[in-house]
Amino acid sequence: MSAIVDSSRDTASVADAARGSPSPQAKRVPGAAFDPIFKALLYICSGLILVLLLSIVILLFWGGWPALSHFGPSFYWSTVWNPVTEKFGAGVMIYGTLFTGFLSLLIALPMSFGIAFFLTEIAPLSIRKPVGMAIQLLAAVPSIIFGMWGVAAIIPLMANYIQPFLKLVFGHVPVVSYLFAGATSGFGMLTAAVILAFMVIPFITAMFVEILEAVPPMLKESAYGVGCTTFEVFRNVSVPYGRTALVGATMLGFGRALGETMAVTYVIGNANRISASLFSSGATIASTIANEFPDAPAGSLRNQSLMELGFVLFVISFIVLAISRMLIKSGVK
Known part of the structure; x- marks a missing residue:
């Protein structure tokens, strides 16, 4: 009879658990009363991130709206930026931001692929760890350290050796001569792109290594089994397997390059003009804001134009990062 009673109690306990009713033992778990408080704190912390992001968007949009209303859509492609006459346009800054970003990727991608290939396919474990740690370091x-290093080391190197060499070799080639025209002062778009390339290489390389290590070993071993070399396995197996994620990682590095400020400000020359020459000075959205925002009175048309520049940079960065996350998510299974 007691066995039947115990069985019925067990059955009732199982039924209560199925209905979501806590058992008497669960009610007596120490600290269970703090679970709702802990969960509420987690919701608050997560909500603060969304509130912070939304407040930044509203601040930039609302602060720049008067400038956009004053100049109209031409603000985005106008190349005039004159605080004296209070005529402002974002064309030069948008061009400089995108141009230096793309140029930095052209420099960084081959190096990132080479480092990732070395770490995943060639380097022994005793070398892989120090090199990986150096990439993380x-x-x-900080960005400002790269800027100081650029002024002290890269600009003299560019002015005395690299720019004169490029001008000597390519300056008389009809198709590309315009890219290497102008004075070889060391400052300019090419120098800024070199600094940006060194800044984004660690991020792109780290993601490349993670993506390439996710390739199933069976695929690589099968390729080695039919006589493929290490480079052929890398080119025909590893890279095609993670192609979409590799493109996403590249876009993520591009987004990182778009927002860099102090390092670019030190070496780009900060001139409000558009030139096809890689040696010419220019400006980016971030460098213009860094240079002029402290001197722009609050509520002035100049301040509002800088706020609109910040909103443009935010939108560009958001689009690039959203595309990169979509590609990485779809590429890594």
């Missing part, structure tokens, strides 16, 4: 270097 390079990613932690």
Whole structure:
């Protein structure tokens, strides 16, 4: 009879658990009363991130709206930026931001692929760890340090050796001569792109390594089994398998390059003009804001134009990062 009673109690406990009713033992778990408080704190912390993001968007949009209303849509492609006459346009800054970003990717991608190939396919474990740690340390270097290094080391190198060499070799080639025209001062778009390339290489390389290590070993071993070399396995197996994610990682590095400020400000020359020459000075959205925002009175048309520049940079960065996350998510299974 007691066995039947115990069985019926067990059955009732199972039924209560199925209905979501806590058992008497669960009610007596120490700290269970704090679970709702802990969950509420987690919701608050997550909500603060959304509130912060939304407040930034509203601040930039609302602060720049008067300038956009004053100049109209031509603000986005106008190349005039004159605080004296209070005529402002974002064309030069948008061009400089996108141009230096794309140029930095052209420099960074081959190096990132080479480092990732070395770390995933060639380097022994005793070398892989120090090199991987060095990449992580390079990613932690502040932007202003890169700017100081650019002024002290890269600009003299560009002015005395690299720019004169490029002008001597390509300056008389009809198709590309316009890219290497002008004075070889060391400052300019090419120097800014070189600095940006060194800044984004650690991020792109780290993601490349993670993507390439996700390739199933069976695919690579099968390729080795039919006589493929290490480079052929990398080119025909590893890269095609993670192609979409690799493109997404590249876009993520591009988004990182778009928002860099101090390093670019030090070496780009900060001139409000558009030129096809890689040696010419220019400006980016971030460098213009860094240079002029402290001197722009609050509520002035100049301040409002800078706020609109910030909103444009936010939109561009958001689009690039959203595309990169979509590609990475679809490429890594």
